Structures are given as C-alpha cells and as structure tokens.
Amino acid sequence: MVAGVSNRLDAYDLSMEGTVNLLEHQEQFLSKRLYSLDALRGFDMFWIIGAEDIIHGLAKYTHSPFWEVCSAQLRHPAWNGFTMYDLIFPLFIFLAGVSTPYSIGKALGEGVEKNVLLRRVIRRGLILFALGIIYNNGLSVKPLAEIRFSSVLGRIGITYMFANILYLYVKERGLAICFAGLLIGYYVVLKFMSAPGFAPGDLSIEGNFASYVDRILLPGKLSMGIHDTVGLFNNIPAIGNALAGIMVGIFLKKTNIGGREKALYLASTGFISLLMAQVWNLDFPINKNLWSSSFVLQTVGFSLLFFALFYYVIDVLGYKKWAFAFQVIGVNSILIYLSEKFIEWEYTAKKLFDWLYQMAGEPMTPMFAALAILLIKWLFLRLLYQKNLFLRV
Numbered sequence: 001m002v003a004g005v006s007n008r009l010d011a012y013d014l015s016m017e018g019t020v021n022l023l024e025h026q027e028q029f030l031s032k033r034l035y036s037l038d039a040l041r042g043f044d045m046f047w048i049i050g051a052e053d054i055i056h057g058l059a060k061y062t063h064s065p066f067w068e069v070c071s072a073q074l075r076h077p078a079w080n081g082f083t084m085y086d087l088i089f090p091l092f093i094f095l096a097g098v099s100t101p102y103s104i105g106k107a108l109g110e111g112v113e114k115n116v117l118l119r120r121v122i123r124r125g126l127i128l129f130a131l132g133i134i135y136n137n138g139l140s141v142k143p144l145a146e147i148r149f150s151s152v153l154g155r156i157g158i159t160y161m162f163a164n165i166l167y168l169y170v171k172e173r174g175l176a177i178c179f180a181g182l183l184i185g186y187y188v189v190l191k192f193m194s195a196p197g198f199a200p201g202d203l204s205i206e207g208n209f210a211s212y213v214d215r216i217l218l219p220g221k222l223s224m225g226i227h228d229t230v231g232l233f234n235n236i237p238a239i240g241n242a243l244a245g246i247m248v249g250i251f252l253k254k255t256n257i258g259g260r261e262k263a264l265y266l267a268s269t270g271f272i273s274l275l276m277a278q279v280w281n282l283d284f285p286i287n288k289n290l291w292s293s294s295f296v297l298q299t300v301g302f303s304l305l306f307f308a309l310f311y312y313v314i315d316v317l318g319y320k321k322w323a324f325a326f327q328v329i330g331v332n333s334i335l336i337y338l339s340e341k342f343i344e345w346e347y348t349a350k351k352l353f354d355w356l357y358q359m360a361g362e363p364m365t366p367m368f369a370a371l372a373i374l375l376i377k378w379l380f381l382r383l384l385y386q387k388n389l390f391l392r393v
Helices: 026-031 035-062 065-072 084-109 114-137 152-169 172-192 209-217 235-252 259-281 293-316 321-330 333-339 345-360 362-386
Strands: none
Touching: 035 065, 035 084, 035 293, 035 321, 035 333, 035 362, 084 114, 084 152, 084 235, 084 293, 114 152, 114 333, 152 172, 152 235, 172 209, 172 235, 172 293, 235 259, 235 293, 259 293, 321 333, 321 362, 333 362, 345 362
C-alpha cells in the first residue's frame, strides 16, 4: 500500500515538476491544507509501516481473543470478503481525491490553463507508474517476463490521473454520473463476460473477465500468476474511489455549510454507501482482488466515516495536538513507502535495540522488533518534518 508525495498544498497532491524536490517552507506548506487530511493519511500509513506487525506480535504472544481478532482484521481475505486491512489502499486513493479541489482547483482559480494542468496531471501519473515499476523490480535489468508492471504506486498514478482529468473537464454533477457509470459498467462487464471456457459472470480467479484481460494485455508477470491484485482492468472501478474523494473535496470547499453539518453529511453518506455495498454484495461479492463495485462502495463508505471523524475532531473542534504523530507520517508518506526498498530498517533496528530483544526473550522479540522499526521510521520522518523536507515529484 502507499502514501502520498507532498507538495505545497497537499502531500497527496503528488505535485510533480519533473524531478524530485525535497525542500519546502513548512509554514506555507501546512497553512493551506486540511490538517485532518494529513493526519488521516498518516493514520492509514501507520498500519503498514509497522503497527500491523505489533498487533500480530501481541496476538501471537498473548493468545488473547481480542488481539487475535485484531490480527485477523490486518490480513487480506484469500478472495471474496473484507477486512479492515483491505481499506488501507482505497482510503489512500480516496484521500488523493480529496486534495484535488485544494490543489488543481486552486490552480484553476488562479487562471492556470486547463491544458497546462492536464500535462502536469499526466506527467504525475506516469512518474508514479514508473516509480511503481522500480518499487516492484528494483533498479536491476531483468528479462521482460520477470518484470511486474502493475503496482500500488502505479494504481495510485492511474487513478489520480484519470480522476483529475475528469475533474478538469466535467462539472460536479457529471462527476457523480461518472462515478456511478464506472461501477455499473464494470459490474455489467464482469457479470456478462468471462474468460474463455467459463460461464458468463464467473468471478473465480481463473474465470473472471478482468483477470483474463490482464493475462492478455499485461506484459511481464502477475502477482498471483494468473491474476494481479492491482491489474490493468480493475483500475476502472478504482478510479471511483478517487472520484468520491474529489466530490468530498468539492463539498468541503462550500462556504454556505458549517463544519458540523459537513461532518454529519459525510458520515450519513458513508453509512448509506456501506448499506448499498451490502446489498450489492449479494450479487457482486465484495472483493479487493477484483476491486468489485461493491468493494468500492464498501471502502468509500468507511473512508467517509473515518474522514468525517478526523475532520470533525481536528478541523471543526480544533483538537490537533493528538494527531501530530500521524501528520508527520502523512506529509511524507510516499517517501516512507519507497524507503522499504532502499533502507534496511530491520538491520538498523537490530543494531540499536538488540539488547532489548535479548532482554525481552524469544516469544516477544518479533513484537519488540516491530515496535523498534516503527519508532525508527517515525523519528526519521520527524527529522525530515523539523528540517522542512517533504518529497515532491
């Protein structure tokens, strides 16, 4: 899963200027953004940079039913089904969309031409796609058959690009129509088509139409051999997560509605989305691997609920200090995500805390190791924050 590249308006705006720029003035950087947006993004990333391993360690060590349930919620289902771990990636895409009216929308308001912004958006999407290939395969040269082209960063880039293009050229009501059209269109295709030799509407890993398209069109290797969890075809409904975020961002910028009312509206819409997801699940199962339309509604629903909570507590009520630890992660989330491939965090943690591992003993070592890695990553991000260093692409 992933995180956002920061720019002067929003760490997830992915403000790409062609090269990586690491310097930004913090006061200007933070004053023009929703504090809750960075905090929720950081909370989202918190789980995949180490917190999940702490929970798994607690479950293994204590055998407590509570921690075992929490641990199970931090693992993906094999195929159909949903756990809270499935929310991390789509929530990230959703938050990217929320930032769009505050970045691209601001540029439009300042008179920047749409064709200029279009080139910028496309460039950002392509750079993210390229970073995803590097993340998957490193910098070494490999045979084409051994390269995995689909990636988490690639999906972020593709969904960001297409959702922002729609934002540039489609009115607000049209965005809602596009959202519905993507989900319904994807449903119709998967419901009435399949891989050769399978009955129409087959949604198994072997027989579904999305995986079949990926096997035909995607070069290189797929993550599951005959299916890729972030394949080409199932980018179609994933754009819906970004569009939902964009519509939320547009709504938040309205000045004729109070903050409390906005939070209530977002939460209510979230519950409705969850209800619709359960109904659709009866015919089109909630499935992250396929990124089914019901999965989009499920994740949009939870994204709305989480965002409504963070927005109300942080931006409406003004309780910000508690969220600082998450904000530090949120403003440099793409950087910490990419660092997994270039920094030996486990080696660093072991060198610094091996004495603690020995004192804790073998059963607790994995949990303390996860805690040490998370702490080191956070201190690294805190240092960047203090030095006003934010990854921009």
